[in-house]
Amino acid sequence: MLTPQTPPGTIRKFDLARDGEVVANLIEEAFALKNDPDGQIVLIQMRENARRLKQANWVPLTMPALGFVWEVDGRLVGNISVMPYTHNAHRLHLIANVAVDPAFRGRGIGKALVAHALRYSRQVGVRQVWLQVKRDNLVAIRMYQQLGFREDHCLDVWKKSASARSSQTQHYRYPSLYEIRGREFGDWQSQKEWLRLNYPPATRWYSALEFGNLSPWAWLNPLNWVKLIELSQFSLTVGEQLAAVLSFQRTVLRSDNLYIAAPQTSAENEHVSVLLTHFLQENWTGKPLMAEYPTGRAVSGFESSGFTLARTLLWMRAEI
Numbered sequence: 411m412l413t414p415q416t417p418p419g420t421i422r423k424f425d426l427a428r429d430g431e432v433v434a435n436l437i438e439e440a441f442a443l444k445n446d447p448d449g450q451i452v453l454i455q456m457r458e459n460a461r462r463l464k465q466a467n468w469v470p471l472t473m474p475a476l477g478f479v480w481e482v483d484g485r486l487v488g489n490i491s492v493m494p495y496t497h498n499a500h501r502l503h504l505i506a507n508v509a510v511d512p513a514f515r516g517r518g519i520g521k522a523l524v525a526h527a528l529r530y531s532r533q534v535g536v537r538q539v540w541l542q543v544k545r546d547n548l549v550a551i552r553m554y555q556q557l558g559f560r561e562d563h564c565l566d567v568w569k570k571s572a573s574a575r576s577s578q579t580q581h582y583r584y585p586s587l588y589e590i591r592g593r594e595f596g597d598w599q600s601q602k603e604w605l606r607l608n609y610p611p612a613t614r615w616y617s618a619l620e621f622g623n624l625s626p627w628a629w630l631n632p633l634n635w636v637k638l639i640e641l642s643q644f645s646l647t648v649g650e651q652l653a654a655v656l657s658f659q660r661t662v663l664r665s666d667n668l669y670i671a672a673p674q675t676s677a678e679n680e681h682v683s684v685l686l687t688h689f690l691q692e693n694w695t696g697k698p699l700m701a702e703y704p705t706g707r708a709v710s711g712f713e714s715s716g717f718t719l720a721r722t723l724l725w726m727r728a729e730i
Contacts, residue, residue, distance in 0.1 A: 417517045421526055424477040424489070430460025433479065433489045433507075440509035448664060477507070478526055480519050487511040490523040492530065497615040502538040503531045504616065508550075521553050528557065532730050539730060540613065545705070545722040559726040563610050564705040568717040569665070570690075572698045584684045593643035593655055595626045601645075601655040604671035608704055613725055618667055619659055642693065646685050654681045656689055668701040672708070682711030690715060 424433070434456045443449035480488030491507040505527050510519050531539050543550050545564055584590070593601070605621060614621055623641060628634045640660040646653045654672035661667060670685065672678055703712070705722055712719070 417519055417522060419480050419482040419487070419519065421478050421480050421523065424479050424491070426460055426476070427463035429479055429486060429489075430463070431457050432486045433509075434460075436486070436489055436509050436511060437507050439512070451664060478523060478530075480510075480523055482514065487514040488519045488523055490527050492527050494536075495615045497612075500538065501536050502540060502615070503527075503536050505539060505541045508541075520550075521557065524554070524557055528728065528730055537730055538727060540616075540725065540727045542723045542725055545724045551724065551726070554726055554728075558728045558730070560728070562612065562725045562727050564722060564724045565702045566705050566707075566709075566712075566722050567720045568701045568703065568712045569720045570699040570715075570717045573694075573696050584688065587648055588653075588684055589647045590644055590685065590688050591647070593626075593645045593657075597645050597652050597655060598626050600652050601671040604655070604673055605669070607674075608671060609669065609702070610725075612727075618661065618663075619657075619669060624657055624669075644685065644689060644693075646681055648677075648681075653677070654685055656685045658689065658693065665698040665700040666695075668699055670701065670703060670708070674704075674707060678708050679711040682708040683714045686711065686715035686717070 434453045438444060438449070438453055441449065443453060476493070477489060477491040479486050479490075488510045489507055490505060490509075493504045493506065495502050495504060505524065508520050508523060510523075528539060531537075539559075540562075541554065541559065543554065545551075551561075601624070605624070609617070609621065611621075620637065622628060623634055623637055624643065628638055642658045642660075644656045644658075646655070654670060657669040657671070659667040659669070668686075668689075670682060672681055675681075699717075700720075701712070701717065709719075
């Protein structure tokens with residue numbers, strides 16, 4: 411059903427077969443993803459799914475709204491995605507891909523799409539809606555604040571490109587006061603608390619990692635074993651004091667993931683650098699890596715290990 415709106419245009423439910431390729435093109439242009447390998451993987455899959463549905467001439471009888479699109483005179487010029495999640499037995503929504511055709515920006519279409527998504531969430535009984543936005547996108551942040559969103563936390567996204575491994579590489583020698591070993595049972599309580607501070611539990615539903623699987627107790631459940639064999643953990647000690655823990659997650663995706671549990675101290679940069687450098691020389695397969703870490707922390711530690719800051723993302727939420 412088309413709903414007349416102000417600004418001029420109509421809003422309707424997103425239809426993958428009908429809209430998938432157009433929306434993929436819109437998102438690619440709006441977020442400048444032409445040279446972004448990770449973004450291209452998602453867009454290619456979206457286009458392929460749309461083509462398959464068209465070729466099969468098959469449409470599900472009932473399908474939950476995955477988002478909405480905005481049309482002006484029959485032309486699709488705006489999009490918003492609405493993705494359902496469950497956290498602590500509560501339903502919530504993540505809104506994403508708020509994109510407007512450059513020729514139609516400045517007319518309030520993005521704001522109208524977000525307002526519509528919030529009304530939809532309320533109608534289906536969802537009371538908490540989240541989104542991510544680049545921290546330097548002040549116009550978008552201001553718009554979200556006007557619609558009731560509040561800042562929650564901010565994470566830097568660090569990336570390291572693929573690299574061929576060489577047996578000739580000279581191994582890094584860290585100071586003798588330091589020791590890097592496999593994570594031990596006694597490390598877990600400190601690691602757990604540092605993880606809580608660095609990766610807020612409120613948004614772990616979005617993570618590729620089930621944080622509970624980092625616990626040494628996770629091996630007691632055979633159902634976890636398939637996922638646990640994809641995890642490796644390394645602890646850094648200074649003297650006999652635990653200083654940081656690095657968790658490595660192998661994935662079937664383009665990048666593997668790193669998670670670092672470390673306290674915010676004056677030595678944080680050095681500790682992160684030592685852990686990362688040791689991992690890269692002793693355990694890295696050469697596959698691209700991605701790590702999220704609290705904004706502004708351990709910056710030189712990541713940079714000295716060859717990581718590049720890809721973006722800084724602000725998490726915002728609205729209670730509706």
